[in-house]
Amino acid sequence: MLIRILFAITIVFSSCGHVFAQENAYKIEVFKSQRVLNILNSQNTVIKTYKIALGGNPKGPKTQEGDKKTPEGLYKIASRNEKSGFHRALKISYPNSQDTQNAKKNGVSAGGDIMIHGMRNGLGWIGSWHRLYDTWTNGCIAVTDSEIEEIWALIPNNTPIEIHP
Numbered sequence: 001m002l003i004r005i006l007f008a009i010t011i012v013f014s015s016c017g018h019v020f021a022q023e024n025a026y027k028i029e030v031f032k033s034q035r036v037l038n039i040l041n042s043q044n045t046v047i048k049t050y051k052i053a054l055g056g057n058p059k060g061p062k063t064q065e066g067d068k069k070t071p072e073g074l075y076k077i078a079s080r081n082e083k084s085g086f087h088r089a090l091k092i093s094y095p096n097s098q099d100t101q102n103a104k105k106n107g108v109s110a111g112g113d114i115m116i117h118g119m120r121n122g123l124g125w126i127g128s129w130h131r132l133y134d135t136w137t138n139g140c141i142a143v144t145d146s147e148i149e150e151i152w153a154l155i156p157n158n159t160p161i162e163i164h165p
Helices: 002-022 097-105 124-132 145-154
Strands: 027-031 036-040 046-051 073-081 089-092 115-117 160-164
Touching (some): 046 145
Parallel strands (some): 027 160
Antiparallel strands (some): 027 036, 036 046, 073 089
16 A cells, blocks of 8 residues: 555656646746746746846846846847856856947946856855845856756757846
């Protein structure tokens, strides 16, 4: 009897994971003021939500290198770095042509290397505590190591990402 129960539990949990893994991610939406990252399917339905941490100066759009702001606007996942200084990183296509043009007009560098990433390597044990302060990234979008593993598996390169204030 115990073996049947364990078998049934195993089937239920493995099939739940399988259904989630089969869901196709279509878009990422980030709401900076709410500290939330949503993954949406092709019907624009949220299939997964993550709480996030941002850079040390999160209000307003990124305008130049070193301002510690997370950009705002429409971008895409440009590439991925499995050997990042942080537990996996998905590179966001910042700066776009408008960001570069605005920075040039202001005589500054737009910056770059904006990522969705996990914890700094070796500090994964901090887990969700990282969300207490926005000061530890330079404008990136940070999640826990286990969350970046999920996002990494769901999000292919070129997935659109819209970052809202």
